[in-house]
Amino acid sequence: MVYVAWLRGINVGGKGMISMAALKKMFERLGFGDVRTYINSGNVIFTTRAVSPAPLAKRIEDGIGEDFGFPVKVVLRTRDDMVALLKALPKTWQHDQRAQCNVMFLSREIDAPSILSALPSNPSVETVRYTPGAVLWRIDRSQVTRSRMTRIVGTAIYKNMTIRNANTVRRVHALMDDVKGA
Numbered sequence: 001m002v003y004v005a006w007l008r009g010i011n012v013g014g015k016g017m018i019s020m021a022a023l024k025k026m027f028e029r030l031g032f033g034d035v036r037t038y039i040n041s042g043n044v045i046f047t048t049r050a051v052s053p054a055p056l057a058k059r060i061e062d063g064i065g066e067d068f069g070f071p072v073k074v075v076l077r078t079r080d081d082m083v084a085l086l087k088a089l090p091k092t093w094q095h096d097q098r099a100q101c102n103v104m105f106l107s108r109e110i111d112a113p114s115i116l117s118a119l120p121s122n123p124s125v126e127t128v129r130y131t132p133g134a135v136l137w138r139i140d141r142s143q144v145t146r147s148r149m150t151r152i153v154g155t156a157i158y159k160n161m162t163i164r165n166a167n168t169v170r171r172v173h174a175l176m177d178d179v180k181g182a
Helices: 020-029 053-068 079-088 141-146 166-178
Strands: 002-007 033-038 043-047 074-078 099-106 126-131 134-140 161-165
Touching: 002 053, 002 079, 002 161, 002 166, 020 033, 020 043, 020 053, 033 166, 043 166, 053 074, 074 079, 074 099, 079 126, 079 166, 099 141, 099 166, 134 141, 161 166
Parallel strands: none
Antiparallel strands: 002 043, 002 074, 033 043, 099 134, 099 161, 126 134
């Protein structure tokens, strides 16, 4: 089975520094196959015979703690999860000079449609949608200062998600498709 591990909060502002080469080696040490990383923000594509995400995520989190000495939350998604997510992500939503488009990957603890009512969005300037496993967020760059979504930083909700822009998500999905047997 092909998975992507989205690591939360590594290599941000000089904190939680992990080289992608060392991270790849750690995944290989844990017995995962076809390991590849994409950019420096903790996006790891791999294969495994394991099919239960919760113990798999814990195994990866434990490995990171052992090898790098600090805790990192891991959100896992299968290739099928990513196919469904990309069907929900409008193709017109691009992360570019005109707009910000992010995917907020939710941990199992907060993954429910009710998450939308807990997010402080400003519907007059931003679009926020739930899809199983994630919240999709889009805002025109000219309106970013009017967004309320930055208010989630430091909250329990924020600590249970990891965010990637739509370009990264689409590229990681393409890399997952390149894995043998995907």
